[in-house]
Amino acid sequence: MSKTFTLPQLEERVLSTLNADGTRRWMQPRGSYGRFWKARAAVAVALIATFTVLPWLRINGKPPLLLDVMLRQFTFLGTTFRPTETLFLALLLLTVFISIFLVTALLGRVWCGWACPQTVYLEFVYRPLEKLFLGAAYGRNGAKVATWRRILLYATYLLLSAHLANTFLAYFVGTDRLVEWTTGSPARHPVAFGVFAVTTALMLFDFVFFREQLCTLVCPYGRMQSVLLDRDSLIVAYDRHRGEPRGRAAARKVIEAEGGKAGDCVECTMCTQVCPTGIDIRDGLQLECVQCAQCVDACDDIMAKLGRPGGLIRYSTQNRIERSGTGGFRYRLVIYPALLVGLVVALTLLLARRAPVLVEQERLVGANFATAADGSIETPIRLLVENRTESLRTFAVRGVGDVSVAGGFEPVAVQPASAATFRFSVRSPAATFGRGSRHGTVEVVDDLGAVHPVELSIVGPFNALGPTGGSR
Numbered sequence: 001m002s003k004t005f006t007l008p009q010l011e012e013r014v015l016s017t018l019n020a021d022g023t024r025r026w027m028q029p030r031g032s033y034g035r036f037w038k039a040r041a042a043v044a045v046a047l048i049a050t051f052t053v054l055p056w057l058r059i060n061g062k063p064p065l066l067l068d069v070m071l072r073q074f075t076f077l078g079t080t081f082r083p084t085e086t087l088f089l090a091l092l093l094l095t096v097f098i099s100i101f102l103v104t105a106l107l108g109r110v111w112c113g114w115a116c117p118q119t120v121y122l123e124f125v126y127r128p129l130e131k132l133f134l135g136a137a138y139g140r141n142g143a144k145v146a147t148w149r150r151i152l153l154y155a156t157y158l159l160l161s162a163h164l165a166n167t168f169l170a171y172f173v174g175t176d177r178l179v180e181w182t183t184g185s186p187a188r189h190p191v192a193f194g195v196f197a198v199t200t201a202l203m204l205f206d207f208v209f210f211r212e213q214l215c216t217l218v219c220p221y222g223r224m225q226s227v228l229l230d231r232d233s234l235i236v237a238y239d240r241h242r243g244e245p246r247g248r249a250a251a252r253k254v255i256e257a258e259g260g261k262a263g264d265c266v267e268c269t270m271c272t273q274v275c276p277t278g279i280d281i282r283d284g285l286q287l288e289c290v291q292c293a294q295c296v297d298a299c300d301d302i303m304a305k306l307g308r309p310g311g312l313i314r315y316s317t318q319n320r321i322e323r324s325g326t327g328g329f330r331y332r333l334v335i336y337p338a339l340l341v342g343l344v345v346a347l348t349l350l351l352a353r354r355a356p357v358l359v360e361q362e363r364l365v366g367a368n369f370a371t372a373a374d375g376s377i378e379t380p381i382r383l384l385v386e387n388r389t390e391s392l393r394t395f396a397v398r399g400v401g402d403v404s405v406a407g408g409f410e411p412v413a414v415q416p417a418s419a420a421t422f423r424f425s426v427r428s429p430a431a432t433f434g435r436g437s438r439h440g441t442v443e444v445v446d447d448l449g450a451v452h453p454v455e456l457s458i459v460g461p462f463n464a465l466g467p468t469g470g471s472r
Helices: 035-056 083-107 110-115 117-137 147-173 175-183 190-210 213-218 249-257 294-305 332-352
Strands: 065-068 073-076 079-081 235-238 313-316 357-362 377-387 393-399 412-414 418-428 437-446 451-459
Touching: 035 065, 035 110, 035 117, 035 147, 035 294, 065 147, 073 083, 079 083, 083 110, 083 332, 110 117, 117 147, 117 190, 117 213, 147 175, 147 190, 175 190, 190 213, 294 313, 357 437, 357 451, 377 393, 377 412, 377 437, 377 451, 393 418, 412 418, 418 437, 418 451
Parallel strands: none
Antiparallel strands: 065 073, 073 079, 235 313, 357 377, 377 418, 393 412, 393 437, 437 451
């Protein structure tokens, strides 16, 4: 006799995106087009336009922002930084993170609800398309939808996701390379086409299926809010002092008949119906809340219809909404700006002292040295010369003191924002070596006459008595 397995029923919901039996709760929130929605829509249009156009703009002939993974270069505001300048990239990332901390301490999760690409594209592109194609069936679980509507909807999703994938990849490979790949046959660029196909599939999975679960299950930002926020940070909150006790018309009559005063909340549940993550804001601050203010618009609309003032749900702080004053001196509002000032000063000094040419000796694998016919020591050398300027430069190498360049050195051209490896040999007296090495200097001279001295570590014979000349 077979037994029927029944899923355990939870007394309360663990996550807003899960039903009590553990199944997925699909979100199809109602629209609420109040003042905050209009402001967010304007911000969304500006951000989408910026995200789309930015890779195609040029500053000094270069995109404003490009993380070229193929050439291992980072371009910021028209200036290209190579892997040797990791300190600049590290300081820039720290500046971004500290800025996020400061904005969160002041304005809460305003990034999530107003500027995060996940929220912007989901709420102002993908969900509006879903409402358009599903029509009256949107928001009605189990409602039948014509097959042609589904086909058109997913075809539109596919085209839109492909466009987003191309735009996203433009920030990592550049628009010139992207156009070449897009207009050419996939057979000529199989790896690039594979990357594009995978990125498109990920976009489809995220915006069509995973959706708000990226915010509630994956993104760490919501779970960090207990650290980044304090009781004086801006949040979306329900005013319990004004709204309680809440209830519909019948319940309100009972409360008033017993001599009490009913709160302004009429249990219309509009705040939960419009929430894109499915929470009830009246339960207090929750990690799923992205501060999109949809519940604020919906509640204000109901209050206006009832002839009551808005603001039952509003942007506020925990201390203000609970009538507990302020939390005192906020140290983070001093620490974060101080760190930002320090980071900006460090970045400015780093840029001001940034050398137009970088020359470094690289380790050479192979033969260490050889003895010439006149008894001097010839040691192979490899130099990395990095041209950080925006013009073609030509470089030559010459010896200094008792270190000479063996056989001469033909000038080598280095492209703008590129690097080249110079291979040559230096000749130095055998008596100048002690314990198998010595130090010496060569000069790298560019076509503008600038001289870049380089201190070399030169391998040579082991002299037990130490060097009799030269420099160590």
